[in-house]
Amino acid sequence: MNETANPDCRILVLAPFGKDGVLITGVLRQSGYAAEVIHDPRAITRCMSGSAGAAIISEEVLSDQNINAIAQSAVAQPSWSDFPLIVLTRGGASTPFSEKAMRACASMGNVTLLERPLRPATLQSTVQAALRARLRQYEIRDHLEERKRAEEELRRAHDSLESLVEQRTRALQELSLRLMRVQDSERRRIARELHDGMGQYLTAAKINLNVLASNAKNPRALAEAGKALDQAISDMRTLSYLLHPPLLDEVGFDSAARWYVEGFSERSGIEVKMNINIPIKRLPEAVELAFFRILQEALTNVHRHSGSRQVEVNLSARAKNMVLEVKDYGCGLPRDLLDRFQKDGTGTGVGLAGIRERLKELGGELMISSGESGTTLGALIPLPGPSMIDQPGPAKSSIPA
Numbered sequence: 001m002n003e004t005a006n007p008d009c010r011i012l013v014l015a016p017f018g019k020d021g022v023l024i025t026g027v028l029r030q031s032g033y034a035a036e037v038i039h040d041p042r043a044i045t046r047c048m049s050g051s052a053g054a055a056i057i058s059e060e061v062l063s064d065q066n067i068n069a070i071a072q073s074a075v076a077q078p079s080w081s082d083f084p085l086i087v088l089t090r091g092g093a094s095t096p097f098s099e100k101a102m103r104a105c106a107s108m109g110n111v112t113l114l115e116r117p118l119r120p121a122t123l124q125s126t127v128q129a130a131l132r133a134r135l136r137q138y139e140i141r142d143h144l145e146e147r148k149r150a151e152e153e154l155r156r157a158h159d160s161l162e163s164l165v166e167q168r169t170r171a172l173q174e175l176s177l178r179l180m181r182v183q184d185s186e187r188r189r190i191a192r193e194l195h196d197g198m199g200q201y202l203t204a205a206k207i208n209l210n211v212l213a214s215n216a217k218n219p220r221a222l223a224e225a226g227k228a229l230d231q232a233i234s235d236m237r238t239l240s241y242l243l244h245p246p247l248l249d250e251v252g253f254d255s256a257a258r259w260y261v262e263g264f265s266e267r268s269g270i271e272v273k274m275n276i277n278i279p280i281k282r283l284p285e286a287v288e289l290a291f292f293r294i295l296q297e298a299l300t301n302v303h304r305h306s307g308s309r310q311v312e313v314n315l316s317a318r319a320k321n322m323v324l325e326v327k328d329y330g331c332g333l334p335r336d337l338l339d340r341f342q343k344d345g346t347g348t349g350v351g352l353a354g355i356r357e358r359l360k361e362l363g364g365e366l367m368i369s370s371g372e373s374g375t376t377l378g379a380l381i382p383l384p385g386p387s388m389i390d391q392p393g394p395a396k397s398s399i400p401a
């Protein structure tokens with residue numbers, strides 16, 4: 001920064017008595033400084049925070065009132081500023097007035113005393129030193145402002161990144177919900193197709209085979225074909241029911257769950273204890289479907305990951321909520337996986353994430369407690385309507401409400 005051309009480096013000269021003001025500004029201007037005579041001490045207090053380089057004040061101006069005003073402004077300066085004041089003192093012996101004024105100077109901040117009569121070289125070197133200090137202060141000011149700007153930009157970038165992440169997360173959640181809905185309706189459709197389409201053809205083929213069997217040349221081959229068809233019909237029915245059990249739509253969660261659990265137990269060899277208490281005849285369709293899919297996934301997880309030979313399934317009402325619990329006695333979820341999932345919902349497969357999304361869509365909540373002695377998965381869904389807390393159904397619960 002070139003101090004002679006910079007208006008922030010002006011030298012203010014407050015010396016209203018005698019010719020000091022004119023002489024000082026003359027000397028400074030000759031040396032290339034922008035010096036300016038002022039008549040009001042308030043001009044100094046106004047400039048302390050940045051629009052002048054230094055001020056020269058003659059001692060006679062320092063009344064109590066002016067000293068106080070300057071001291072107050074010195075205290076109120078921004079952190080980077082320490083405005084240089086050069087006070088011209090009288091030469092010769094001190095007087096009580098000059099001593100008092102000098103003591104008071106201490107409160108005015110960065111003060112240098114310069115004794116009169118002034119020598120131009122002394123004046124110039126004092127002003128030069130003051131301006132150098134002031135320029136350093138400006139550098140610190142610029143640096144602080146730059147840092148503040150950078151911080152502000154960083155904050156803005158951080159905010160916009162956060163809102164972008166939020167938007168993307170919302171979009172992903174919507175997408176995964178849509179995918180789950182599509183998957184549900186697709187499963188329902190394929191189940192119906194299998195049952196009503198292929199199932200009917202297979203049954204018709206079986207009937208015809210029975211007719212042919214009465215006068216067959218190779219009854220053994222026909223009997224084997226019949227067995228194969230029976231197996232195909234049975235497998236197709238199981239597949240269709242697993243995709244979407246018609247019981248769920250026709251009779252409700254209770255029957256569909258019992259049917260599913262029975263088959264699961266047979267297929268996996270895992271013993272399942274069930275305790276289902278639904279205080280109303282039917283739960284809303286979306287709730288029944290969600291509980292059924294959650295039960296399927298939870299039991300599949302027990303079979304695939306836990307190593308447990310026993311499971312308990314409880315469905316009970318708590319106040320306005322229905323709570324499905326699936327409790328096993330296996331190895332438990334890996335600690336870090338559980339921590340991550342509970343912290344921000346990441347780190348698992350599609351299964352647990354899907355359960356959480358389903359529950360969230362219905363205003364519900366997924367609770368998992370897991371340790372070395374097993375895992376309990378709790379799926380809570382609030383129901384519309386009055387509280388069901390007094391309704392029958394003392395289901396055993398291991399997750400606090």
Ligand SMILES: Nc1ncnc2c1ncn2[C@@H]1O[C@H](COP(=O)(O)OP(=O)(O)OP(=O)(O)O)[C@@H](O)[C@H]1O
Nearest residue numbers: 301302305306330332333348349350351352353375
């Ligand atoms: N009952 C359980 N006992 C022990 N670990 C489990 C249990 N349930 C889940 N886990 C652990 O949590 C992980 C995530 O489960 P999640 O159902 O989300 O995914 P996955 O079963 O691995 O795959 P998929 O996407 O097919 O469901 C599992 O890989 C397993 O390590």
Ligand SMILES: [Mg+2]
Nearest residue numbers: 301349351352
């Ligand atoms: Mg799974």
